[in-house]
Amino acid sequence: MTEPHVNTDSLxxxxxxxxxxxxxxxxxxxxxxxxxxxxxxxSDLALDDAVAVEExxxxxxxxxxxxxxxxxxxxxxNSSRGADFIRxxxxxxxxxxxxxxxxxxxxxxxxxxxxIYPKFAEQPIVEEALLxxxxxxxxxPYAVAKIAGLTMCAAYxxxxxxxxxxVMPCNVYGIGDNFHPEHSHVVAGLMRRFHEARLxxxxxxxxxxxxxxxxxxxxxxxxxxxxxxxxxxxxxxxVINAGSGQEISIRDLALVMKSVVGFEGxxxxxxxxxxxxxxxxxxxxxxxxxxxxPSLGIEAGLKKMYAWFTESQSEKQ
Ligand SMILES: NC(=O)c1ccc[n+]([C@@H]2O[C@H](COP(=O)([O-])OP(=O)(O)OC[C@H]3O[C@@H](n4cnc5c(N)ncnc54)[C@H](OP(=O)(O)O)[C@@H]3O)[C@@H](O)[C@H]2O)c1
Numbered sequence: 001m002t003e004p005h006v007n008t009d010s011l012x013x014x015x016x017x018x019x020x021x022x023x024x025x026x027x028x029x030x031x032x033x034x035x036x037x038x039x040x041x042x043s044d045l046a047l048d049d050a051v052a053v054e055e056x057x058x059x060x061x062x063x064x065x066x067x068x069x070x071x072x073x074x075x076x077x078n079s080s081r082g083a084d085f086i087r088x089x090x091x092x093x094x095x096x097x098x099x100x101x102x103x104x105x106x107x108x109x110x111x112x113x114x115x116i117y118p119k120f121a122e123q124p125i126v127e128e129a130l131l132x133x134x135x136x137x138x139x140x141p142y143a144v145a146k147i148a149g150l151t152m153c154a155a156y157x158x159x160x161x162x163x164x165x166x167v168m169p170c171n172v173y174g175i176g177d178n179f180h181p182e183h184s185h186v187v188a189g190l191m192r193r194f195h196e197a198r199l200x201x202x203x204x205x206x207x208x209x210x211x212x213x214x215x216x217x218x219x220x221x222x223x224x225x226x227x228x229x230x231x232x233x234x235x236x237x238x239v240i241n242a243g244s245g246q247e248i249s250i251r252d253l254a255l256v257m258k259s260v261v262g263f264e265g266x267x268x269x270x271x272x273x274x275x276x277x278x279x280x281x282x283x284x285x286x287x288x289x290x291x292x293x294p295s296l297g298i299e300a301g302l303k304k305m306y307a308w309f310t311e312s313q314s315e316k317q
């Protein structure tokens with residue numbers, strides 16, 4: 001089988017281009033001179049609607065698909081609306097992966113999440129840890145949907161020879177992040193709280209937990225760059241981790257955030273609140289073996305994100 005060749009003339013559909021990861025991938029493709037990047041707003045194409053997806057693929061026949069559309073949320077939303085998370089994500093993935101295969105897409109990149117790995121997986125987590133133990137319960141429906149998606153890609157690759165593979169990022173932050181109190185992840189949640197504390201001259205920001213858990217963070221633009229590298233240079237099937245290898249404790253993250261936001265009060269920790277998983281670091285050697293490295297450290301990434309956040313806040317006013 002000759003491997004497909006992704007080039008600047010390829011017709012590339014970025015599903016979920018309005019989201020944090022999808023918008024970063026779209027920006028990266030445009031910056032790299034890709035001329036035929038295809039996008040649709042959620043309001044114009046609901047990917048959970050099989051008929052609409054079929055019509056879209058029949059008309060457009062994209063050569064490359066990046067599946068960055070998903071129903072995504074933080075702990076609160078995940079634990080209170082698990083049914084919505086599993087239903088929406090199963091529908092989106094099934095519709096897009098199957099239509100892409102049937103309409104001749106040559107390469108498909110499916111975005112998963114590190115929550116697919118077992119709760120007690122040995123660290124750093126290798127791709128082979130998949131399905132080797134029980135999962136974290138708080139986002140089980142979401143994680144199971146993602147596991148179904150990556151298994152679907154692997155099964156279509158195995159049975160039909162479809163060139164589909166799955167990318168598992170660590171925690172992503174950056175331009176386009178979600179700052180909603182229920183839907184935000186750790187970085188955007190902290191940024192918002194420090195920002196509001198600075199504006200209202202609060203004396204302290206209280207951070208949940210002991211501050212000791214370690215998290216691996218990747219800037220969305222760096223993840224987009226990793227995805228482009230994989231589209232160009234990776235022709236294996238299955239799952240590949242896409243982390244930065246940059247690990248930071250919640251305590252240090254809070255202190256860097258305080259400095260980036262310019263908050264002058266105190267930072268305290270509330271150990272009566274849950275810490276969550278103590279450590280989540282992925283083994284990214286498959287990706288780094290391709291020569292890929294992140295371009296930004298955490299402080300530089302947070303400065304870029306905060307500049308974008310404050311600008312978008314002032315535009316709203
Ligand atoms: N954020 C992270 O830390 C992180 C970490 C690891 C992996 N990932 C993965 O990366 C992918 C993208 O995440 P993200 O953070 O960029 O999420 P996001 O900002 O919420 O973006 C998701 C995008 O999907 C669209 N979408 C959702 N349901 C749709 C539907 N039924 N039809 C059409 N479009 C739909 C959304 O549009 P609307 O907003 O209009 O609904 C949005 O543009 C996900 O697969 C996620 O698992 C993210």
